[in-house]
Amino acid sequence: xxxxxxxxxxxxxxxxxxxxxxxxxxxxxxxxxxxxxxxxxxxxxxxxxxxxxxxxxxxxxxxxxxxxxxxxxxxxxxxxxxxxxxxxxxxxxxxxxxxxxxxxxxxxxxxxxxxxxxxxxxxxxxxxxxxxxxxxxxxxxxxxxxxxxxxxxxxxxxxxxxxxxxxxxxxxxxxxxxxxxxxxxxxxxxxxxxxxxxxxxx
Numbered sequence: 141x142x143x144x145x146x147x148x149x150x151x152x153x154x155x156x157x158x159x160x161x162x163x164x165x166x167x168x169x170x171x172x173x174x175x176x177x178x179x180x181x182x183x184x185x186x187x188x189x190x191x192x193x194x195x196x197x198x199x200x201x202x203x204x205x206x207x208x209x210x211x212x213x214x215x216x217x218x219x220x221x222x223x224x225x226x227x228x229x230x231x232x233x234x235x236x237x238x239x240x241x242x243x244x245x246x247x248x249x250x251x252x253x254x255x256x257x258x259x260x261x262x263x264x265x266x267x268x269x270x271x272x273x274x275x276x277x278x279x280x281x282x283x284x285x286x287x288x289x290x291x292x293x294x295x296x297x298x299x300x301x302x303x304x305x306x307x308x309x310x311x312x313x314x315x316x317x318x319x320x321x322x323x324x325x326x327x328x329x330x331x332x333x334x335x336x337x338x339x340x341x342x
Contacts, residue, residue, distance in 0.1 A: 144199040146186060147172045149337035152243045152301035153208040154196045159293045160212050162330035164219035170198075179251060209236065212290050222290040235282060235291030242275045243298050250305060269309055272302070276315050283321040288328065296325050304336045 147154040161167040175195060177183035182193025189204040190197045198205040198214070205211050216222035223229050245268040252261050279295060288296075299322045302311050312319035325331060 141201065142169050142171050145170045145172050146175055146183075146189065146195050146197040146199075148174060148176070148195055150304070151195055152246065152297045153240075155300060155334055155336065156243075156294050156297040157196050157198075157208050157211050158334040159297060159330045160215050160222055160290065162333050163288065163293065164215045164221055166215055166219055167333070209240065209290075212236075212293075216290070222293070224289065231282075232289045232291045235279060236294045238275050238279060239291060239294035239298050242272045243294070243301065245269075245271050246298065246301055246306065272298075272309065273311060273314070276311055276318050280315060280317045283317060285321060285324050288325060292325065296322065296331060300326070300331070300336060 145154075145157065147158075158167065158170075161170055173185075175183040175185055177186060177193055177195060186193045186195070186197065189199060190206050192206075194207070196206065196208055196211060198211045200214070205214055212222050223232050249265050249268050252265055276295075276299075283292075299311065299318075302309055
């Protein structure tokens with residue numbers, strides 16, 4: 141039984157799903173359909189599966205599943221390993237929420253490059269960068285190389301996205317523990333198998 145994943149080779153949210161699929165042994169069930177979608181011009185092929193026009197969307201035998209957190213929850217339901225039980229689950233969900241929020245900030249930086257620049261564009265970008273830096277530093281005391289749950293996967297996908305899209309942010313500065321953690325986890329087979337598409341790209 142295979143599932144269809146509406147995806148993009150440069151989406152951090154899709155990367156998160158793919159890392160989780162490899163970690164849970166479910167990657168072989170996924171058939172990807174690559175789409176180009178933006179807030180300004182949603183991909184028309186997404187209209188029937190997600191009215192928001194956003195990716196990732198997973199088509200299962202029971203219908204479409206979105207967003208990325210819900211897809212990870214499905215993977216965990218089938219294979220386990222992504223979300224622990226009890227208070228530990230809330231910790232994982234909180235770390236995931238922060239990493240996911242930082243991903244959203246990073247994507248908003250990209251959106252600023254695609255729209256007409258306003259007087260407040262630089263202020264918006266600076267605010268997004270501050271939030272990302274702050275979030276990474278906040279998570280540093282919670283990092284554990286022996287663990288790679290949904291919260292860790294989301295953070296790793298974020299860091300990979302920052303390296304690909306915004307190397308000028310220099311997120312490692314003042315976050316040496318996070319940098320060391322990422323240097324270790326990026327060697328995982330799931331990370332190596334899901335690398336972002338190489339530039340040039342838009």
